[in-house]
Amino acid sequence: MDSIIELCRSLGRKKTEESYLSMEGDTLCIDCRNCMCVPEVKSAECIRCIVSAISECGNSERIRLRTGRDMEISGPSAAILCELAALDRSANVMNGSGRDRGCANCEFSCRNVFNVAWQGFPDPFFEAARNKLMSFRAEDPECATCMQRTYRALDQAELGLNNVKKKVTMLAARGGK
Structure with missing residues (x-):
């Protein structure tokens, strides 16, 4: 996306x-x-x-x-977009400035995995992103830690998106108020 x-x-x-x-x-x-x-x-x-x-x-x-x-x-529409942005920022934080340059170029970096998920936006492909991660075999502890963080970030993003969808549904049911 x-x-x-x-x-x-x-x-x-x-x-x-x-x-x-x-x-x-x-x-x-x-x-x-x-x-x-x-x-x-x-x-x-x-x-x-x-x-x-x-x-x-x-x-x-x-x-x-x-x-x-x-x-x-x-109003509520802007608030919901801001909540979606918070989910987007959570993936960006995972790619923090303290990361090695090789990590940023890694096919399995958090940003690249999230790019797979966000391709399906507004219904992200979280399962495809997890499958991409599952195909990676970490060879060192740094990669294994990064992988676990990325799994957690995907879980948080999916949970956050589900919460946003519930809010949108409730707002729509109340006529946007």
């Missing part, structure tokens, strides 16, 4: 152009005008892009998508 988003962002965007993310007061602004994907808030690509932006910039009570016609997300 991340590669699709990066491709959409890179097409049509010049290197000299300023960041597509900005904060205006308490509002996170995402510039969608140069994105080659359709700015449809209900699409998986758009949600994933918003979640990545929140993960990068931090939580915000309001999110503005700058398109031909700006769209604003606030």
Whole structure:
């Protein structure tokens, strides 16, 4: 999923152009005008892009998508997107700066395993990600520890996503209030 988003962002965007993310007061602004994907808030690509932006910039009570016609997300919808961003950040923490450069390039790194899971977003492929990990045989204690952390991070992300889905279901049943 991340590669699709990066491709959409890179097409049509010049290197000299300023960041597509900005904060205006308490509002996170995402510039969608140069994105080659359709700015449809209900699409998986758009949600994933918003979640990545929140993960990068931090939580915000309001999110503005700058398109031909700006769209604003606030209230329970913004809160749910922020919760999804927290799940995304948990995988990023696993790839912390203290890791060896070889770990970042490892096919079985936490980030690469999570990329497999997030490809199915909004219904992530957690089982496929676990299967990828199961195919790896750790040769040293560092790899074994990393593998266990990645399993735990997958479990936490799956549990967190299930909690978010329950909240969304309850909000929908109450008419979004």
